Amino acid sequence: MKIVFMGTPEFAVPSLQMLLSEGYNVAAVVSQPDRPKGRKRLLTPTPVKEVAIENGIPVLQPMKLRSPESVDELAKLQPDLIVTAAYGQILPKAVLDLPRLGCINVHGSLLPEYRGGAPIQRSIMNGETVTGVTIMYMAEGLDTGDMISRVEVPITDEDTAGTMFEKLSIAGANLLRETLPELIAGRIEAVKQDESLATYSPNLTREDERIDWSRSSRDIFNQVRGLVPWSGGFTLWQDEVFKVWSCRVSASTSDAVPGTVLACDMNGIEVKTGDGSIILTQVQPAGKKAMDASEFVRGGKMTKGTILT
Numbered sequence: 491m492k493i494v495f496m497g498t499p500e501f502a503v504p505s506l507q508m509l510l511s512e513g514y515n516v517a518a519v520v521s522q523p524d525r526p527k528g529r530k531r532l533l534t535p536t537p538v539k540e541v542a543i544e545n546g547i548p549v550l551q552p553m554k555l556r557s558p559e560s561v562d563e564l565a566k567l568q569p570d571l572i573v574t575a576a577y578g579q580i581l582p583k584a585v586l587d588l589p590r591l592g593c594i595n596v597h598g599s600l601l602p603e604y605r606g607g608a609p610i611q612r613s614i615m616n617g618e619t620v621t622g623v624t625i626m627y628m629a630e631g632l633d634t635g636d637m638i639s640r641v642e643v644p645i646t647d648e649d650t651a652g653t654m655f656e657k658l659s660i661a662g663a664n665l666l667r668e669t670l671p672e673l674i675a676g677r678i679e680a681v682k683q684d685e686s687l688a689t690y691s692p693n694l695t696r697e698d699e700r701i702d703w704s705r706s707s708r709d710i711f712n713q714v715r716g717l718v719p720w721s722g723g724f725t726l727w728q729d730e731v732f733k734v735w736s737c738r739v740s741a742s743t744s745d746a747v748p749g750t751v752l753a754c755d756m757n758g759i760e761v762k763t764g765d766g767s768i769i770l771t772q773v774q775p776a777g778k779k780a781m782d783a784s785e786f787v788r789g790g791k792m793t794k795g796t797i798l799t
Contacts, residue, residue, distance in 0.1 A: 491674065492517040494569040494589075497538040501655050502575035504663035505596050506541055509573070512667060517567050518548045520555070522578045556582040564588060571674075574628065575662060583630055591673065593628040596662040598655075600624060600640055602683040604691040605633035610658060611651045612691040615698075615716035617708065619645050621654065623662040625669050627680055632690075636680035639669045650718040694721075701725045703749035703798065704764040707739040711768060722774065725749070725798040732798065733774035742767035751796040758783040761798060 493514050495506050498521050509516050519542035527534040535543070542549045552560035561584045569589045574581070575596040586593050599609035601624040613621045622642040629635035643661050645654060672678055694717070701710055701723045714723040714734050722733045737758075744752055746762045753760040759770040774780040786792070 491515060491570045492568065494518050494520060494564065494567055494572045495538075496520040496572060496574040496577040496581075498522040498536045498578045499576050500537045501598065501659045501662075502538050502577070502596075503541055504659045505573065505575045505666050506538055508663040508667050510541075510545055512670075514670070516542075516545075516547055517569060518550055518564075520550045520552070520564075520577065523551045523553055555579045555585060561585055561588075572628075573666070575659075580632070581628055586628055586630065594638065594673070595626055595628050595633070595635070596666055597624045597626060597633055598658045598662070599691070600642065601626060601633060601637055602685065602688040604689055606691040607693040609691040610654050611694060611716045613716075614645060614649065614651055614654060615713050617712045621645055621658070623658055623665050625662075625665055626683075634683060634688075636682050638673065638678055638680050639665055641665045650715045652719040699724050701734065701798075703761065706765045707741075707763045707768045710763060711737055711739050722780075727775070727792065727796070727798055730776035732776065733780070734770050735772040735774060735780050737768050737770045737772075740767045740769045747797060749798045751792060751794055751798065754787045754792055754794055756784045756787070759787065759792065 493509060493516050495509060495516050497506060519538060521536045521539045524533045524535050526532060539549050550563060554560065564585060565588055571589050571591040572593040574593065581593060599613060600622040604613055620642055622640055624640045625638045627635040627638060641661050643657055699717055699721050701713065714737055717723050718735060722735045724731050724733045726732065740760060742752055742762060744762055746752065748762050748764050750762040751759060752762055752767055757769060759773065760767050761770060770783050772780055773783050773786050775786065
């Protein structure tokens with residue numbers, strides 16, 4: 491039996507590694523094109539591509555999977571099953587129809603909630619305490635296919651998008667390990683998604699990163715956690731971007747305007763919010779590296795009464 495695996499970021503790596511360790515025949519890997527990274531903008535292979543190369547597996551990186559050339563290349567492989575995990579492109583019907591066992595996806599949410607490209611980040615930003623992984627048959631819609639199996643994973647206050655990506659990637663690989671034998675044997679009874687319960691998690695934009703100090707302390711805390719470790723949240727200080735990488739909820743009875751700095755000391759930077767306050771514990775001024783807020787405070791450039799916007 492031949493499997494084609496489609497994936498791009500670190501989230502997909504454990505699933506590919508599981509297939510290889512369990513002895514499945516991965517005929518090829520499909521990943522997004524290499525992108526420039528770092529200050530020098532060096533062309534860098536995707537994490538999934540790196541694993542494929544290490545294991546001698548052919549790698550396809552089409553700009554557009556729906557192009558006739560890409561579909562023909564996949565058809566020549568004659569896959570029995572296509573497995574995807576955070577690939578990054580929607581599979582066209584011509585590809586969905588190729589494998590006799592269908593196309594399945596390892597998705598980082600408990601469908602039908604959080605369909606789309608940023609389910610892990612947005613589940614944290616929305617204050618969810620439980621998320622999970624769903625393996626589903628792929629359909630032409632966005633994460634609308636019938637569900638094969640699911641597993642729940644708790645979200646703690648200590649979790650960030652980064653820690654949850656790691657937890658869910660491992661949970662997804664384990665769920666895939668349990669699911670594949672049943673699928674191959676034809677013992678799967680897939681369940682249709684309840685469309686009335688569907689929610690969406692579109693990819694993040696720059697506006698999602700901006701902190702609105704009139705929101706509740708808990709909302710801001712969740713927002714920052716959901717943006718770490720990639721972008722962090724940001725506000726404006728002296729008309730320049732001032733990033734927030736970690737914070738904790740506090741309480742204040744101050745009637746100051748939201749965004750007002752209430753204290754700058756070794757505990758961090760306390761900022762008034764819509765319902766109390768929040769203490770910034772790791773920050774990054776424009777042009778500087780991320781640092782503990784206590785270190786930044788020692789510079790004495792931000793003072794009590796400063797208003798962040």
